Structures are given as structure tokens and as C-alpha cells.
Amino acid sequence: MRRPFALTATVLAIALTIPLVPAASHAQPGPTTTAQTRAIPIDTSKQMSAADRTAIDAAGRQFIANSLDGAPGLWIAVWDPKRGYYEQAYGQASLDGTPAKVADHFLIGSITKTVFATAVLEQVAAGRLKLTDTVQKLDPALAKQYPVAAKKTVAQLLGMTSRIPDYADAAVGKMFVNPQQRFTRDQLIALGIAEGTAIPAPGGYSTTNYLLMGKVMQTLTGKSPEQLVNAVLRQAGMKSSKLMTGNVVLPSPRAHGYIGEFYGSQAASVNPSLSSTTDVTDWTMEWGKEGGGAYSTIGDLAKWGGSCLGTGFLPAKVAAARLKTTKIAPGDYGLGIIRQGDWLSHGGQAIGYQANVACNPKTGAVVAYAVNSTEGPVDLGSYLGPVAWPQYAKAKDSVS
Numbered sequence: 001m002r003r004p005f006a007l008t009a010t011v012l013a014i015a016l017t018i019p020l021v022p023a024a025s026h027a028q029p030g031p032t033t034t035a036q037t038r039a040i041p042i043d044t045s046k047q048m049s050a051a052d053r054t055a056i057d058a059a060g061r062q063f064i065a066n067s068l069d070g071a072p073g074l075w076i077a078v079w080d081p082k083r084g085y086y087e088q089a090y091g092q093a094s095l096d097g098t099p100a101k102v103a104d105h106f107l108i109g110s111i112t113k114t115v116f117a118t119a120v121l122e123q124v125a126a127g128r129l130k131l132t133d134t135v136q137k138l139d140p141a142l143a144k145q146y147p148v149a150a151k152k153t154v155a156q157l158l159g160m161t162s163r164i165p166d167y168a169d170a171a172v173g174k175m176f177v178n179p180q181q182r183f184t185r186d187q188l189i190a191l192g193i194a195e196g197t198a199i200p201a202p203g204g205y206s207t208t209n210y211l212l213m214g215k216v217m218q219t220l221t222g223k224s225p226e227q228l229v230n231a232v233l234r235q236a237g238m239k240s241s242k243l244m245t246g247n248v249v250l251p252s253p254r255a256h257g258y259i260g261e262f263y264g265s266q267a268a269s270v271n272p273s274l275s276s277t278t279d280v281t282d283w284t285m286e287w288g289k290e291g292g293g294a295y296s297t298i299g300d301l302a303k304w305g306g307s308c309l310g311t312g313f314l315p316a317k318v319a320a321a322r323l324k325t326t327k328i329a330p331g332d333y334g335l336g337i338i339r340q341g342d343w344l345s346h347g348g349q350a351i352g353y354q355a356n357v358a359c360n361p362k363t364g365a366v367v368a369y370a371v372n373s374t375e376g377p378v379d380l381g382s383y384l385g386p387v388a389w390p391q392y393a394k395a396k397d398s399v400s
Contacts, residue, residue: 039306039307039308039312039313040079040305040306040307040308040312040359040361040364040366041306042079042085042302042303042305042306042366043079043084043085044085044087044299045085046084046085047084047085047086048078048080048083048084048085048086049083049084052083052084052086052387053086053088055387056076056078056086056088056384056387056388057088057090058387059383059384059386059387059388060074060076060088060090060383060384060388061090061091062383063090063379063380063383063384064090064091066379066383067371067373067376067379068261068262068378068379069260069261069262069371069373069374069375069376069378070258070260070261070276070277070373071091071258071260071371071372071373071376071377072091072092072093072094072095072100072256072258072372072373073089073090073091073092073093073100073104073255073371073372074089074090074091074100074369074370074371074376074380075087075088075089075090075100075102075104075106075255075297075298075369075370075371076088076089076090076298076367076368076369076384076388077298077299077301077302077305077366077367077368077369078365078366078367078368078388078389079302079305079306079364079365079366080363080364080365080391081363081364081365085302086388087102087298087299087302088102089101089102089104089298093253093254093255093256093372094255094256094279095256095258095277095279098256100255101253102297102298102299103240103253103297104253104254104255104297104298105240105250105251105252105253105254105255105295105296105297106250106254106255106257106295106296106297106353106355106370106372107248107250107257107285107288107293107294107295107348107350107352107353107355108241108294108295108296108301108348108350108353108355108370109288109292109347109348109349109350109353109354109355110207110288110291110292110346110347110348110349111294111296111301111304111309111346111347111348111355111356111357112229112243112288112289112290112291112292112293112294112348113207113210113290113291113292113336113346113348114304114309114310114336114337114346114357115229115232115233115243115294115304115310116210116213116214116225116228116229116232116290116291116336117158117210117310117322117335117336117337118232118309118310118311118313118314118336119217119228119229119231119232120154120158120213120217120228120336121158121310121314121318121321121322121335121336122232122313122314123217123220123221124154124318124321125314125315125318128220128221129154129220130154131153131154131155131158131321131335132153132154132155133153133154134150134151134152134153135149135150135151135152135153135157135212135216136150136151138154138216138219138220139215139216139219139220141219142212142215142216142219145186146189146193146212148164148193149162149164149212152164152212154213154216155321155335156203156209157209157210157212157213157216158209158210158213158335158336159203159325159326159333159334159335160203160204160205160206160209160326160328160330160333161202161203161326161328162203162206162209163198163199163200163201163203163204164192164193164196164199164206164208164209164212165192165193165195165196165197165198165199165206165208166192166196166197166199166204166205166206166207166208167188167189167191167192167195167196167206167207167208167211168192168207168287168292169196169197170191170192170195170196171183171188171191171287172351173270175283175287175351176267176270176271176274177270177271179280179283179284180283180284181284181287182246182247182284182286183286183287185211185214185215185289188207188208188211188287188289189208189211189212189215192206192207192208193208196208202326202327202328203326203328203333204328204329205328205329205330205333207288207291207292208291209291210289210290210291211289211290211291213290214289214290214291224245225243225289225290226243226244226245226289226290228290229243229290229294230242230243232310232313233294233300235313236300236303236304236307236310236313237303238296238300238303238304239300240296240297240299240300241294241295241296241297241300241301241304242294242295243289243290243293243294244293244295246286247284247285247286248285248286248288248293248295250281250295251295254281255353255370255372256279256281256352256372257279257280257281257350257351257352257353257372257373257374258276258277258278258279258280258352258372258373258374259274259275259276259277259278259280259351259352259373259374260276260352260373260374260375260376261276261373261375262374262375262378263276263351263374263375264276264277264278279352280351280352281352283351283352285350285351288350292348292349292350293350296355298368298369298370301355301357301368301370302357302366302368304357304368305357305358305359305366305367305368306359306366308344308359308361309336309337309344309345309346309357309359310336311323311337311344321335322334322335322336322337323335323337323339323344325338325339340358340392340395341395342360342361342362342363342395343358343359343360343392343395344358344359344360344361345357345358345359346358349374350374351374352372352373352374353370353371353372353373353374353376354370354371354373354374354375354376354377355368355369355370355371356368356369356370356377358392360391360392363391365389365391365392367388367389367392369384381393
């Protein structure tokens with residue numbers, strides 16, 4: 001049986017084999033340090049040493065040669081105040097032989113959630129809504145349309161504790177049958193509620209939460225979720241990143257996405273025309289929206305890491321509320337962010353792509369990477385971890 005597909009960070013935690021520390025629930029949150037609210041300046045002019053770059057390059061090429069998912073390409077960006085900055089691309093952006101380049105655009109899946117959550121939390125900071133506000137209070141019409149959501153709060157939607165089922169698995173199944181399938185927000189929300197797997201207490205990963213919150217925010221602000229996400233991307237200086245309205249069309253240069261070995265046979269069982277090397281770049285990728293539909297580049301993803309996934313834009317009180325976590329399937333989940341030891345992170349998965357970004361507020365380090373197959377980074381940590389992001393790799397040994 002195929003593992004749950006959730007535009008998610010779940011598989012990223014598995015891929016890097018980083019155990020996650022216990023966390024408190026929203027009802028009884030654990031302590032949060034204000035040190036984790038600051039942005040991290042990245043000096044791209046301070047390059048890593050030639051020896052470090054050579055070691056990273058060797059590991060990157062070795063990963064591509066041995067990728068269990070058959071990922072054609074890999075993009076990485078690493079910042080360490082002591083070691084410097086390095087970004088590089090390896091392998092192929094397309095199986096036609098086009099080499100991967102650092103300027104390539106790719107889907108970032110659920111990393112989009114971190115951007116949208118930041119937009120919501122900036123409205124909280126401005127006093128326009130509270131984390132304790134319910135859907136019923138903020139958007140009575142939406143509450144009437146979806147009674148299951150009526151009593152859910154902003155914190156429950158952003159923090160994955162609403163227990164509203166996820167639509168992602170059902171949507172992926174429909175995409176495999178018809179790669180040109182289109183979805184409205186209401187279709188996706190209804191799909192999750194009707195076909196999603198029940199979620200036990202205290203909660204579980206569900207992109208349906210974010211689409212509901214997107215509709216709430218449009219009612220509250222008069223701006224579309226795409227406008228809200230793109231405003232935060234501009235705030236972060238991410239000029240090569242965007243959440244498009246409707247179908248996602250990656251600009252040139254772009255990384256072509258591939259189903260990959262892990263999903264290939266399962267996709268073929270649904271649609272015999274599909275295989276591990278099926279190019280999904282021109283599929284209608286409008287099912288992620290503010291929960292997983294944005295694109296970026298590796299340099300822009302590093303900039304987002306430098307903002308500590310938007311937490312650095314928030315006042316201390318709101319940032320502290322964001323970092324109170326609940327242990328659910330992806331790990332210790334806050335409000336659109338994950339704790340991994342001393343690190344704050346989020347991963348993202350879309351059909352044909354996976355990406356991850358993390359910051360360590362204590363050391364100032366930032367890690368970002370992307371691959372162009374659906375389960376591409378499943379073995380990435382064993383190759384790149386020791387040389388490209390040793391601090392991040394050590395997190396798995398320092399927590400239980």
C-alpha cells in the first residue's frame with residue numbers, strides 16, 4: 001500500500017532519519033525561547049572553502065548516482081556562519097540530458113504552508129484576529145458550509161490539531177487517473193472531509209486545514225491566499241518564488257519532475273501509461289494551493305531559511321506562540337513549522353518533487369535542498385549529511 005501523500009514533511013523526517021523530540025500539546029505548551037524568533041543573516045559572499053565544496057560536490061554526485069528513487073537532480077544550499085555559504089546543483093534538470101542549474105525553479109510543496117502561516121500570524125500580530133478565534137466567528141458562511149470546521153480555531157487549523165481529514169491522498173489518486181484534473185478549494189475541502197482518513201487525538205497532518213484557513217483569510221482581508229503568500233515571499237526578498245492562481249506553470253529554467261521508483265509501480269497500477277520516469281512537469285498542479293502549491297529556487301529557499309521560515313518577521317509573543325508544538329505524525333508541529341531538536345524546519349512534497357528547509361537559531365546555520373522525484377531524498381542524509389550539513393545530521397543523535 002502506498003504511504004500517505006500529504007504535501008508533507010512526514011517523509012522528510014523519515015528520509016533524514018532524524019528522530020523528533022517530545023513536545024507539549026497546545027493545551028499545555030512547553031517553554032519557548034525568544035532566541036528562536038530572530039532572522040538569520042546569510043552572507044552569500046562568504047563562500048565555503050575549496051575543500052568543503054569539493055567534499056560536498058563528491059557527495060552530491062554520489063547521491064545522484066545511487067538515488068533509490070532514481071532522482072535525476074539535486075539542488076542544495078548551505079549556510080554556516082563559520083564555514084560560509086555554498087549552493088550547487090547536481091545531475092539533470094530533465095531526463096533529456098539538461099543539466100541541473102542553481103537557477104532552476106521547482107515545486108516546494110508544503111513549505112508553502114510556512115509562508116501562508118506567516119501571513120496569518122502577521123495578521124494576528126496586527127490584532128486583526130486571534131489564535132483562539134473560531135471559523136464560526138471569523139467566517140460564519142464558511143462555518144455553515146462546513147459544520148465540521150465551525151468550532152475549530154485558527155491555532156487548530158495552523159497547528160494540525162483540528163482533526164479534519166486530509167484530502168491529499170484522494171487528490172493524488174485522482175491525479176494519477178487524470179493528470180489534467182483540476183480542483184477548486186471547495187472541491188478539495190469536500191474531498192478531504194468525505195474521503196480523508198479519520199485523524200485521532202491530538203491531531204494529524206492535513207492540508208485541508210490550510211485551505212479552510214485560506215478561505216477564512218480571504219473573507220477577513222479581502223485578499224486571496226495567493227496574494228497573501230506572495231506578499232510574504234516579497235517580504236523575504238524571494239524574487240524567484242511564487243504561488244500562482246490556478247494551475248502552476250514553472251518558469252524557465254525549470255526542473256522537470258518525475259514520479260520516481262517508489263511511486264512508479266503504484267501509479268502504473270492506477271494508470272498503465274504512467275511509470276517511474278513519467279514527466280509530471282506539465283500536469284495540472286493546482287491541488288496544493290496555499291497548502292503546497294508554490295515554486296521556488298534553491299537560492300530563494302535559503303533566503304526563507306534565513307528568515308527562520310518567517311518566524312523572524314514576527315514579534316516575540318507571536319513567534320513564541322508559533323513555536324509551541326504538538327506531537328503528530330510529522331513530528332513536533334507548531335503553527336506551520338516543525339521542531340527538530342534545535343532546528344526549525346519544514347519539508348514539502350508534490351508529485352515529482354521534494355524540498356526541505358531548516359534553520360538553527362542557536363548556531364545560525366541554514367540548510368535547503370530539493371530533488372525532482374516524488375520520494376527523492378529518501379537516502380539523501382547518508383550521502384550529504386556528514387559533509388554538507390553535519391549540524392543537521394547530528395540532530396538525529398542528540399534527541400530521542
